[in-house]
Amino acid sequence: MKNPAIYLVLALVALSAVAWRWQPSDVSDKPQLIWVSDDNPARREQIALFNKLNPDISLKLDPANIGVEKVIVQCLGGVGPDLFDCASTSDLATFVQAGIAWDVTDELRKMGLDPQKEVWPGLAPIGTLDGRSYGFGCNIAADAIWFNKDIFDEEGVPYPTGSMTWDEFIELAKRMTKRDSKGRVVRYGFMSDWWNWQNFTRAFGGSVYSDDLTRSTMSDEKNVQAVQFMQDLIYKHKVAPSPVDESAMATQGGWGSGTITYFGGGKSAMAIGGRWWLTTLRKYDKLRLGVFERPSNGVAQVRAYGRVTLINAKSPRRQEALRFLMYQAGREYNELINAQADGLGPRKEFAYTDSFLHNPAFPLETDNGVWRKSAENAIADQVSPYVSADVVGRIITKQMDLIKANQKSAVQGLRDADREIQERMHKELRDNPALREKWETATGRKL
C-alpha cells in the first residue's frame, strides 16, 4: 500500500455515500412542533396521544434545551421551540418581559377556554400576568406527606391519617428515625427538598412579598419560624439528613430528584412531595405507599407549583401550537395526566370523578382524595414586578445554602436575604422610571 491516505479518503467517501443513501427520511408535509419540556417518562405518552388526536401535526419533545436562559436566547435568535414549559410565576414574568411568550388571551377566548375558571386556582397564575393569559396549563402539584407503609408496619406504628400539628409530626418523625448501636442514623424519619422551601413558608403562613408586592417580607416572623423549623429538623431534632448525610446516600438512577429516590429506596420513612413522584415511585417493586395531609398549625394553604405550556411569540407555527393548548384543555389529556399521576391534570373537574379516586390499574393508590384536597388549598408563588425574580431566587438560594449547612440561623439568613432583595429592588426602581412611578403609586410615597 503506497499511499494509505488515498485509501482512507476513498473509504470515507464510500461510507458517506452509504450513510447518505440510508439516512432516515424526515421530510414530511405535516407541520412539526417542537416542545421544550423535561424528560419525564410520562411526556412520551402525552405526545403520542396528541399526535394521535392531531394526525395533521407532528409534535416532538426537545428535553435538551430546557432552561429559561436557553429558551429566551434561542427564541430571540429566531431558532426557538414552538412550545415551551414555564414552571413558575417568576419564570413567566421573565418570558413575558423578554417578549417571547405569546399573549393568548383572545385566542383562548375564541376557543371557548377560560383558564381562570377551568384550571386549578393555584395553577392559573403560573400562566397569567397582569390579567393576560399566556398558556393553559400542563399539570399542577401541591404537596402532601408520603409515608412508607412497610416501615410503619416494621415499627408497629399506626398509619397516620388526617391532619396533625407540626409538634405531633416531629414526635412521629423522631419515632420513625432509626439508629444503629453506635447512634448513627440508618434511616431518617423525614426528608424534604430544600429548593421547595416555600412549602414550609406557606405552611407557616409566610410570604416572600407584602400583599402589594412592593417590599420583601422574607425576614418576617412566619418565614423565620418556617425556615428555622427546616433547619431544626436536621440539626436539633435530627430526623432529616444534612447536606453531607444526603451525599452519603446511594440512590437508584432514573428521572426525578434525589429525595424521591432516597425515599423510594427506604432511606426515609416519610417525605414531603407531590403526586408526580409516582411517575418514579411506581417503578419501585413492592413499595407500599401512603399519603397524608401536610401538617399545619391552622394554616391550610399549600404551595402550588406546576407547569404551563407557553407559545413562542416568534414561532411561525403559532396557530398549530394553539392546538396543543386546546389538547391540554381536553378530556383525553386530563384523564391521561391523572392516570399517569404526573401531578394532577390542569382542569379541576376531571379530578372529581370516581375513576380519579379509584384507578383500577393501580388499586393500591387509595389516597387520591388527599392530593385533590391539597390542590384545592394550593396557591401560586408571588412574583413582584419591582425586582427581577431570577435575582431574588439566587439571593434566597445562597442564604438557604448557608442555613441548610448550619452556617447561619434562619433569622440571620433571612434578614440578610431581605436586605439584599430590598437593595436590589431599590436599584431596579432607580434605573426604571416607569417601574418607579408604578411603585410610588402603589405605596403612596416617593422612593
Added chain:
Amino acid sequence: MATRRDGFRSALPFILPNAVGFFLFTLGPILFSLGASFTNWNLKSSPPLQFVGLRNFIDLLSDREFWLSTINTGYFLLGIPFAIAGSLFFAVLLNQKLRGIVVYRTLFYLPSFTSGVALMILWKSLYNPTFGPINVGLREMLDAIGLVHIDLPQWLLSTRNIVGLNVEEVGFDKSQFGLGAKDALIFMGIWMAIGGNNMLLYLAALTNVPEELNEAAQLDGAGKWRAFWNVTWPQLAPTTFFIVVMSFIGGLQGGFEQARVMTNGGPAGTTTTLSYLIYNKAFTELQIGYASAISWILFALILGITLMNWRFGNRESEY
C-alpha cells in the same frame, strides 16, 4: 516589477477568509459588547434601551457579588505556581531516555484530550465527603496514625478555604478557615494542568537545551541539581514566561465549566468566578449591558496583569 499594491492583491484571497471571519465573529462582537456596556440593555421590554454612560461601571464598584467573584477568581490563581512546577517536574521526568517513554508521555497527557465535563463529573464523585475515594483514603490514613477525631473536609459542600475568606463580605472570617469547594477546584485544576499543554511546552523546550552546555557544566564538576538550576532552568526562561502569562490569562478567564458542571457557583456563591458571574448576569438575569461591563473589567484586569508580567517577568527570558 511587482509593486506593493500587486503584492497586496495577491495576498488578499489568502487573507480574506480569515479576516472576514475575524471582523464578523471576533472584532464585531467585541466592539458590540463595548457599546452594550454603556447601555441598560437587558433583553426585556422594560426599561427601554438607553445609553447610561458609565453607570454600569459605577454600579459594579458597590456590587458585593462582583467583588466576591473577583476575589474568587483571584483565589483560583493560587494554583498556578503549583501547576507550573508540576508540569516542569513531569516534563523533566518524561525527558529521560527510557524504554516506552512515548507511552508515558501519552498517559500523562491524558487529562488534556479527555472530555473536561467527564473529568469534572469524575472529580465530583471523588470529592464525595462520605464515600468518595479521597475522604475514604484520608480517613484510613488518619485512623492509621491515630488521628481519629480529625474532621475530614466536606469539599464541594463546604464554603471553607485555606485563607479563611468570608463568604458574604470582602474580608476574612476565622470560622471559614479550612478546606472547601474553592480548594477542591484548585486541586482538580492543578491535576488537569500538570499533564497538559504546559508539560508539552516544557518538554519541547527541554529537548532544545544544547547538550554541550550540560556537558560543560558536568566537566566543571556541577551535580545534577546544580546543572539543572544554573543551565537548564535559565534556558527554559522564555517558555516559563510564556506559560506564566498564558496561565494567568486562562486562570482569570476560567472557572466557568467547573461552576456549571460541579457546583453551580456554590455553595453560597463560593465558586462563582467572574466568567460565571458574567454568564449569570447575561443569560439568567438577562442584563446584557451590565454583563458586558463586567466583561470589559475582566479584560482590563487581564490586560493589566499581562502587562505587569511583561514588564517584570521577562527581564531574563531573552537568550
